[in-house]
Amino acid sequence: MNGVAVKYLTLLNVNTGAAVSGFVTPVIAGGRVNDLVLRGTRLYLGGYFAKVAARAHVGLASLNATTGALDPFMNVQLAGHHNTVAGGARGNIGTIAFDASQDGTRMVVAGNFATANGLPREQLVMIDLDGSSAAVDTTWATTLYTPVCFYWAFDTYMRGITFSPDGSYFVVNATGGGNPGTLCDATVRFETHATGSDIQPTWIDETGGDTVWATAITDTAIFVGGHNRWENNPLGVDTSRAGAVPRPGLEAFDPVSGRPLAWNPGRKPLGVAVFAMLATPQGLWIGSNTDWIGNYKYRRQKIAFFPYAGGQTVASTVTGSLPxxxxxxxxxxxxxxxxxxxxxxxxxxxxxxxxxxxxxxxxxxxxxxxxxxxxxxxxxxxxxxxxxxxxxxxxxxxxxxxxxxxxxxxxxxxxxxxxxxxxxxxxxxxxxxxxxxxxxxxxxxxxxxxxxxxxxxxxxxxxxxxxxxxxxxxxxxxxxxxxxxxxxxxxxxxxxxxxxxxxxxxxxxxxxxxxxxxxxxxxxxxxxxxxxxxxxxx
CATH class of the missing domain: 2.110.10 (Hemopexin)
Structure with missing residues (x-):
């Protein structure tokens, strides 16, 4: 990076773009890092790796955010393939995406795994970060990601996952193809503090057979990007069916109802997906593999910014009172x-x-x-x-x-x-x-x-x-x-x-x-x- 050889992970000075010399990570072996989350002095890693600093850390680890040294706090081990169908797709075991609540007490992890620390947790696990070490939350589990979707194509169909700003809920995005009755190709809201062995989502919004990937959440909206053609399309399988609304590769959901808000800039061509989103106080950043916003309307090569200033104001949801x-x-x-x-x-x-x-x-x-x-x-x-x-x-x-x-x-x-x-x-x-x-x-x-x-x-x-x-x-x-x-x-x-x-x-x-x-x-x-x-x- 900048002509200097680096491996695994590096810390950059945002003012100069130079690597911070005091940040040195241990060897991360067995695969790649897919996602990072910083909470306090602890940097969490998620990915398809098997060891960190020669110690077993399948899919998850934590580092000292200042020095890069291994922090033993995170020791939850992911194991097992989600897709066990004979002749089915086989991918690396580990994390594809994860997030931690802003208060640093909860983590949700999505990826290719069947267990977490030996507990059955198909593709999704809640982790308690509020103790002396990270631990699987034994009171939060769902079986809804147990079904296999297009077994020949996907070992895991999980894609994006993000907490709300207050940590009260989180949203999961998925690929997987049109498989009615599953959570493939759907955006789903779960409540953080629900308890049970088969927790159900608050709401589901299906694309009708297209991937949704990145997500970012504000107090007003849940932003989602993928290569989807429609939303609100539970009956569709590569077609628009009753209820479907056009949402070309980019949308904002009403957090309460899970229905798309009026904002509909779209992206054509759709490309593979919007892979990253960042909501800031000034607006929304997105990163994709395409160059246009709208129907070839605004040229924005791979990265686009949507400022809140001058944008749409979400309609009031206030209802009448008595007297x-x-x-x-x-x-x-x-x-x-x-x-x-x-x-x-x-x-x-x-x-x-x-x-x-x-x-x-x-x-x-x-x-x-x-x-x-x-x-x-x-x-x-x-x-x-x-x-x-x-x-x-x-x-x-x-x-x-x-x-x-x-x-x-x-x-x-x-x-x-x-x-x-x-x-x-x-x-x-x-x-x-x-x-x-x-x-x-x-x-x-x-x-x-x-x-x-x-x-x-x-x-x-x-x-x-x-x-x-x-x-x-x-x-x-x-x-x-x-x-x-x-x-x-x-x-x-x-x-x-x-x-x-x-x-x-x-x-x-x-x-x-x-x-x-x-x-x-x-x-x-x-x-x-x-x-x-x-x-x-x-």
Whole structure:
């Protein structure tokens, strides 16, 4: 380096670019170093090596960050091939990527291994760094990386892994090919402090058969890069299927819901991947094997920088509170009317007619408000309009699935384009009888259906998960007519004109509903085509 022979690892002075002479590493034998993490005075190494300073250190080691000398703290030994299928691919055993929480108490390691210190940990292990020496966390394990994906091609399909800034969760990226029902070619969020022998992810976002590699996390977004064509594509196998959205090789996920945010610069050509990402206070750096950002729009050879200044502001996820104003669109007597009801949580004032913003409320299929935008159902799916309590913006169809910038652009893979597909929720929209947004999810009810359904949702992009789930509930919602929620309570209108309240926490409805307003209680008729709790000034 700079004309001086160095081996294994070196420390550079960032002001001069010169190697620091006092930093000398021991012999690292048996393979290469793939990843580095610095925490305090300790430098952690991960890779496909077998020994450090002639001592067994399969895949992991730690050094003194100042001198480079071996530090005995890390002595977790990785062993075994993930892929044991006869005739399958065989790669080096060890770490492909790892990260440590900012407080230095936890480490997550991804790579080609079946055990860690003799404990079964297929391709992913959590390590406790809070003791006198590193130790495998015996309370954190998952079996979800046990399946083999394309056994002839991959010994391990793990790629990138990163903790959130506060260390409360981490994200894993993978390759592996289109293997529905596995975590191959998917981005996954796990909770750091979950416990169990088969921990499940908080959410999954699949590409539909393409690799996702590097990742960086901020308080606002989870940035991911690969050679993916789409995201939100769980049914796709080298094709865009229901729910798929174009995300050419670069995306940002909503940390809560795992759905892509609106930011969509893309990279064409896709190349092999974005191999490295670094989020700084000023912006995002990426390193790839390609030279262009966008559809051959900005020439950035291998390294690109995305400054936050002048970029997109992520939409608010704030919802309304009580006491507050509930809007009722499309009353039983006036088809396209819009009314307001002041509601405290236990009592309501008489309904008042207000301007309807030009929206045909009698033809809508329920609504919810997040930030300054009202999302409402229609016969063709989900629509959105801004609203400040007085003025309505122009309503538009929520369609991030057919981004006009990328819709008809050839991906360079077969005959595919980057165009996506509407999710199955859009075909359900005409039958929706209530909707509410809460903690990254849209909860909704359907005509004649007793269940409370839900799907992950990003208010920023309007992308809704293709996977549709059912919440645990003690209530029959077959006659529901509008929903809103606040402070652990779900309020729902009914076709009998009453508003009822029921406990609602951690995505589950429990207990018995209580009527809180209605024709014989306070004279308010809650029947509607759309109901939402207002959020904002006024």
């Amino acid at each position: 507050g104003t509930v809007y009722l669109g499309g009353s039983p007597t006036i088809q396209d009317s819009l009314q307001t009801v002041r509601f405290t949580g236990t009592s309501a004032s008489p309904a008042q007619n207000v301007a309807n913003g030009g929206i045909p409320w009698g033809s809508t299929h329920e609504a919810f408000m997040v930030g300054n935008r009202v999302f409402y159902g229609a016969s063709d799916g989900l629509h959105v309009a801004t609203f400040d309590g007085t003025t309505w913006g122009t309503p538009t169809l929520v369609d991030p699935y057919h981004d006009p910038v990328w819709e008809n652009v050839a991906t360079g893979v077969g005959s595919t384009t980057f165009g996506g597909q509407f999710p199955d929720f859009y075909s359900q929209a005409p039958n929706v009888t209530g909707m509410v947004y809460s903690a990254g999810r849209v909860y909704y009810t359907l005509a004649g259906d007793s269940q409370l359904h839900w799907a992950w949702f990003s208010p920023d992009s309007g992308i809704i998960d293709q996977r549709l789930s059912v919440a645990s509930s003690s209530v029959d919602f077959s006659s529901a007519d509008g929903l809103f929620a606040y402070n652990g309570t779900l309020y729902y209108g009914s076709t009998d004109g009453y508003l009822r309240a029921v406990p609602f926490a951690n995505g589950a409805v429990t207990g018995l509903p209580t009527p809180v307003s209605g024709p014989l209680l306070d004279g308010v008729d809650w029947r509607n085509h759309s109901m939402f709790l207002y959020q904002g000034p006024g």
